[in-house]
Amino acid sequence: MSYGGQTPTVVVLKEGTDTSQGRGQILSNIDACLAIQDTLKPTLGPFGSDVLIVDGGKTTISNDGATILRLLDVIHPAAKILVDVSRSQDAEVGDGTTSVTLLAAEFLKEARQFVEEGMSSSVIVKAYRSACRLACGRVRELQIELKRKSNDTKDDAEFRELLKKCAKTTMASKLIQSNSDFFADMVVEAVQCLDQDELDENLIGMKKIAGGSLEESRLVKGVAFKKTFSYAGFEQQPKKLSNPKILCLNVELELKAEKDNAEVRINKVNEYQAIVDAEWKLILQKLEAIVATGAQIVLSKLPIGDLATQYFADRGIFCAGRIPADDMERTVSAVGGSVQSTCSELTSNDLGNCGSFEEIQIGSERYNLFEGCPKAKTCTFILRGGAEQVIAEVDRSLHDAIMIVKRAIQNNYIVAGGGAIEMELSKYLRDLSRQIDGKQQLIVAAYARALEVIPRQLCENAGLDGTELINKLRSLHSQGETWYGLDFGHESVANNMDTFVWEPSLTKINALQSATEAAALVLSVDETIKSEPNHNSIGNQPVPPPAGRGRGVPQGMPPTQMQMS
Structure with missing residues (x-):
């Protein structure tokens, strides 16, 4: 049917709906995620700075990625994906919330050049998932098992010391870094109080009492x-x-x-x-x-x-x-x-x-x-400190350490921290990419470059020469030195397996998988439809004014009563 030779206008979406699509929308979403990365970058590592957040008069000082993102009240729909990834990392593993966010944003940053050149996002996503699968496989090949003498960790003094080293690595980037020996012992003891089959961290109570020093904190076995x-x-x-x-x-x-x-x-x-x-x-x-x-x-x-x-x-x-x-x-x-x-x-x-x-x-x-x-399947920390904000940050730090010790008991495989595993994975994927044909080679190589954001940012936050140390690490890893990473004590590089900078391999695997999926999700969205809510309507029908609330009629009084009076 023709309408005078003109095609009729078909209205599908209600008035005021904002639609954006195409390559520009993908780039806009990537920019939003990079803004989140810029906020969290300074908080990474043992020399990372804290962020002061004031929300409705309540002050929070923290360098925990999940806490910062939760309090920032992010409204951009694409950037919210990074918030969700950080929360899932916190719930599943407990530590690595900042790392997973930085990795996801860096994957998107490396993918940006391919999107600008017109490459299909589905090709990038496919290559990223393939690279993630290879990287996780490599972590499982390299991971080292913490040997136990018995299934009961309470009677195994050697295994207990290994758990303390994992806890101290987690605390290295926290407020309680200088008291890590004191708190690491308490954390391992607290986890060992729990039922070793379930290890329910919710049965560890946290009580906060302002005043006193941090080392006046105590653990009650009960x-x-x-x-x-x-x-x-x-x-x-x-x-x-x-x-x-x-x-x-x-x-x-x-x-x-x-x-x-x-x-x-x-x-x-x-x-x-x-x-x-x-x-x-x-x-x-x-x-x-x-x-x-x-x-x-x-x-x-x-x-x-x-x-x-x-x-x-x-x-x-x-x-x-x-x-x-x-x-x-x-x-x-x-x-x-x-x-x-x-x-x-x-x-x-x-x-x-x-x-x-x-x-x-x-x-x-x-x-x-x-x-x-x-x-005694439960225990209670009584935390002391000079200010409520300090005690709250100690609480968050201990939560991360408890989760890491719990995961180390359940899945007792570790890798070296301090950027060592990221550099090894980067070298592994870079070598592997040269054997791949077509576009996939460039994308896998970009994925390998993105992994270096962790050691590079650790150097930057510590005030070290990142370019020099990263090049030194590349050279050592190419010679087969698998566990070499950053050594902040000597402002150089060292074998972090020997210096006891350990992390559960589960933390790294979960971070890689979550960051890759988050990047894939952002890249696969090329259209955003934003509908403005209409608060004065039900469905598409306007809400009629309540009876008896016209001009000159008191609120809540029936019209008949007004007339009679």
């Missing part, structure tokens, strides 16, 4: 939590117990005024007294049932009021109410027993126990400590 809100009679309760039996509840032990809960209509005074007596009888029955179990410590997620507090104090029992759910969960996993939601039919099997309980003063806070737990 549970520690801040003293909860206390009622009258709390001062008379014991503050130190040996081998106590512990009852964990999800029961409220507090008298409630009936006017808060229900409306009660009575005709006689003695009827009201009967209601009050019944309420007292119910709570006293609960308290008597608890005491009959022989428990010396009573913990509850819900409030324990002044009547119950005084009742327990008179009988030499310690109690604490309003305990946070995560602290209660870790307490039960450490002391045994189970959380009871009723006080009827309590038995001794419902009780847990620990070697010692004590309430102590730490800084300006009082803490309850449960140590010597028979089922």
